[in-house]
Amino acid sequence: MEKIIKSIYENYLHSVGIGKVADYIPPLANVPPDKYAISVCTIEGEKYNIGNYTEKFSIQSISKVLTLSMLAPMVGKEIWECVGKEPSGSPFNSLVQLEYEKGIPRNPFINAGALVITDKLLQLVPDFNEKLLEYVRSLAGSEDIHYNKEVSDSEYTTGERNKALAHLMKSFGNFKGKVSQVFRSYCNQCSIEMSTMQLAQTFLFLANKGINPLNGEQVVSYRDSKRINALMLTCGFYDESGDFAYRVGMPGKSGVGGGIVAVIPGKLSIAVWSPELNGHGNSCRGIATLADFTTELGISVF
Numbered sequence: 443m444e445k446i447i448k449s450i451y452e453n454y455l456h457s458v459g460i461g462k463v464a465d466y467i468p469p470l471a472n473v474p475p476d477k478y479a480i481s482v483c484t485i486e487g488e489k490y491n492i493g494n495y496t497e498k499f500s501i502q503s504i505s506k507v508l509t510l511s512m513l514a515p516m517v518g519k520e521i522w523e524c525v526g527k528e529p530s531g532s533p534f535n536s537l538v539q540l541e542y543e544k545g546i547p548r549n550p551f552i553n554a555g556a557l558v559i560t561d562k563l564l565q566l567v568p569d570f571n572e573k574l575l576e577y578v579r580s581l582a583g584s585e586d587i588h589y590n591k592e593v594s595d596s597e598y599t600t601g602e603r604n605k606a607l608a609h610l611m612k613s614f615g616n617f618k619g620k621v622s623q624v625f626r627s628y629c630n631q632c633s634i635e636m637s638t639m640q641l642a643q644t645f646l647f648l649a650n651k652g653i654n655p656l657n658g659e660q661v662v663s664y665r666d667s668k669r670i671n672a673l674m675l676t677c678g679f680y681d682e683s684g685d686f687a688y689r690v691g692m693p694g695k696s697g698v699g700g701g702i703v704a705v706i707p708g709k710l711s712i713a714v715w716s717p718e719l720n721g722h723g724n725s726c727r728g729i730a731t732l733a734d735f736t737t738e739l740g741i742s743v744f
């Protein structure tokens with residue numbers, strides 16, 4: 443495995459200038475485009491890291507999987523009356539689809555869906571913002587995970603479309619809390635910073651039947667881990683999820699910070715960071731890396 447990861451890394455090391463770093467807020471626009479890191483954790487405890495794997499980046503929409511996982515054990519199937527489980531086929535922040543579908547977001551990984559999940563968590567979990575960090579730290583096995591205030595503030599002040607999504611859902615009765623409070627919490631989630639090393643470890647429970655391999659804790663039931671993986675496979679890459687499944691063949695989630703995390707149930711988790719994005723908002727080099735990883739190791743879920 444180590445040799446293959448190294449050869450993929452060396453092959454793409456100079457592939458810069460193929461996409462565009464997210465520029466909707468200054469702290470993301472200023473990230474050097476050539477950053478590149480790969481981290482793998484296996485459920486047997488092996489770890490492989492290469493490149494800028496200790497450097498932290500904004501996990502952005504990858505946080506949507508963590509909030510869904512946190513909520514899953516607290517709610518029953520009624521959650522699926524508030525948010526769907528179908529790929530959206532529309533941009534992640536589409537208002538049009540939400541209007542058509544009467545304020546029920548297509549899935550938990552588009553912005554509207556994640557806002558509904560956050561709304562529910564704020565109702566159920568006292569000190570939710572603090573508790574989310576504790577949750578992620580315990581999965582990562584690291585206390586060194588924080589919100590980035592500059593990123594959160596920029597998201598908050600520029601996030602008119604996200605606020606519009608929340609207000610639209612409120613008008614349909616699918617949103618209980620105060621938009622400003624829920625949106626602030628959503629911005630905090632997006633601003634969480636992690637290294638690929640931390641991210642791969644954090645997602646290992648989804649490769650391990652819902653159990654955190656660091657402490658044996660059942661984070662989500664096996665049934666929920668299976669379902670969250672299915673949602674990542676079908677909805678984890680904006681409206682490029684089909685292409686990602688076709689090329690890579692792993693459940694995963696991307697974020698506009700250039701991170702991608704993916705799992706092979708029963709085997710491993712892998713995180714890649716490379717900030718240049720394609721037109722769908724997914725890391726160009728991240729996808730290429732993962733496509734080679736599954737092909738060369740012969741280990742996709744298919």
Ligand code: GLU
Pocket residue numbers: 501502503504534535553597604632696697698699723
């Ligand atoms: N923070 C972004 C937004 O809400 C989400 C970014 C992403 O999709 O990774 O617009």
